[in-house]
Amino acid sequence: MRWQRLVRFAGGYPFAFAAVAVAIVALLPARTHLEPSTIMLAVVPVIIIVARFAGLRASAVAAVAGFLALDVLFVPPYHRLTVASPAEWIALVVFLAVALVSGQQTARIREREDAAVRRQAELGLVNDLALRLxxxxxxxxxxxxxxxxxxxxxxxxxxxxxxxxxxxxxxxxxxxxxxxxxxxxxxxxxxxxxxxxxxxxxxxxxxxxxxxxxxxxxxxxxxxxxxxxxxxxxxxxxxxxxxxxxxxxxxxxxxxxxxxxxxxxxxxxxxxxxxxxxxxxxxxxxxx
CATH class of the missing domain: 3.30.450.40 (GAF domain)
Structure with a gap:
């Protein structure tokens, strides 16, 4: 399908950056109303979606991009990579770990599903050829x-x-x-x-x-x-x-x-x- 080709274009990396960017822009208005840890939890499903449709490597890139974007835009002091509170560092590291593991598991599930579909298609081709023979x-x-x-x-x-x-x-x-x-x-x-x-x-x-x-x-x-x-x-x-x-x-x-x-x-x-x-x-x- 066309949308699948677009998602997986160039290894899925453009889709990964775009998904994280959309999520970050959508969450920016809530920066003054929600704790950074809550916003981090809202970004994790985005990483899972990237893994589901673009694969493991793209999800890892999305996780790192999300980590940096959250650090710069949602954790004080804003617009800097430094973090004022050690607790926020822990929250960021936990976010990165959860995002990477979740993306990895989701991508592997997708790979197994794709492999099962390919095997089913191969079996259908072999059965058809066997009948013709x-x-x-x-x-x-x-x-x-x-x-x-x-x-x-x-x-x-x-x-x-x-x-x-x-x-x-x-x-x-x-x-x-x-x-x-x-x-x-x-x-x-x-x-x-x-x-x-x-x-x-x-x-x-x-x-x-x-x-x-x-x-x-x-x-x-x-x-x-x-x-x-x-x-x-x-x-x-x-x-x-x-x-x-x-x-x-x-x-x-x-x-x-x-x-x-x-x-x-x-x-x-x-x-x-x-x-x-x-x-x-x-x-x-x-x-x-």
Missing amino acids: TSEHSPSSTAALIVDSIVGLLAAERAALYVRPGAVDPVCLAGAGPLLAASAERAMVGWVGHNGKAIALDVAALPVDDRPVSVGPSLALEDVTADGVYLPLHAGQSVEGVLYVRWPGGAEAGPAETRLLVAIANLAAAALGRQRLDELAARAKAPG
């Missing part, structure tokens, strides 16, 4: 659906799905996006198919129990550095294929993209494994 009966159509989904959902520059990865010449069932270095791509695919390990996958973004083995982009082959992610498609004990994904400008995938990519790779492996078993069963039933 059930209607595919050939490896080539399955591969085409997988690579198109990756390019569309993850904004990848290139995606390719290879089968027979352990062979001398792996077969690319489907590819989308520009092929920059065919020999290097195939060499990496062959290494992944032979070793059953991923290349350049950020496993830290995945749950501990679901982390595949991955090596760095320059550790698989000598003199060759992977420019994307290579994922083995494990189905049981076999490697059904290899999925290659590259992002524009050599950018790395974020945690959300990595989780979704691994989920799609698991779906692809299951679909290809099922089709291979169906083909073997059909051959076994065929008359000699």
Whole structure:
């Protein structure tokens, strides 16, 4: 939404300063009628609001800005950073501590809510793709659906799905996006198919129990550095294929993209494994 983009513009810092400024200006007429400690309590909800909509860092900035504004404008002597009464110093320090802790807790709650919404969206995308894969009966159509989904959902520059990865010449069932270095791509695919390990996958973004083995982009082959992610498609004990994904400008995938990519790779492996078993069963039933 537009208002959310405005609130989070430039890290949310303009919104933090503006929120504190509005609150301070609104409270100025009450300076002669209320105790400074009461006014400090009225500013704390502003810090919480900033944390809720702009995040942890913006709320910390708002807390510090509120501390300084309260000191200068509401605690005698006015328009100076000095404080006449030690009790007022204690009140200011308590305000800052409460504002920082409240903002931190609120921002973490918001982050967990955002993470839950993202996970729900990812789950919806994976379920939709799983339903579509059930209607595919050939490896080539399955591969085409997988690579198109990756390019569309993850904004990848290139995606390719290879089968027979352990062979001398792996077969690319489907590819989308520009092929920059065919020999290097195939060499990496062959290494992944032979070793059953991923290349350049950020496993830290995945749950501990679901982390595949991955090596760095320059550790698989000598003199060759992977420019994307290579994922083995494990189905049981076999490697059904290899999925290659590259992002524009050599950018790395974020945690959300990595989780979704691994989920799609698991779906692809299951679909290809099922089709291979169906083909073997059909051959076994065929008359000699």
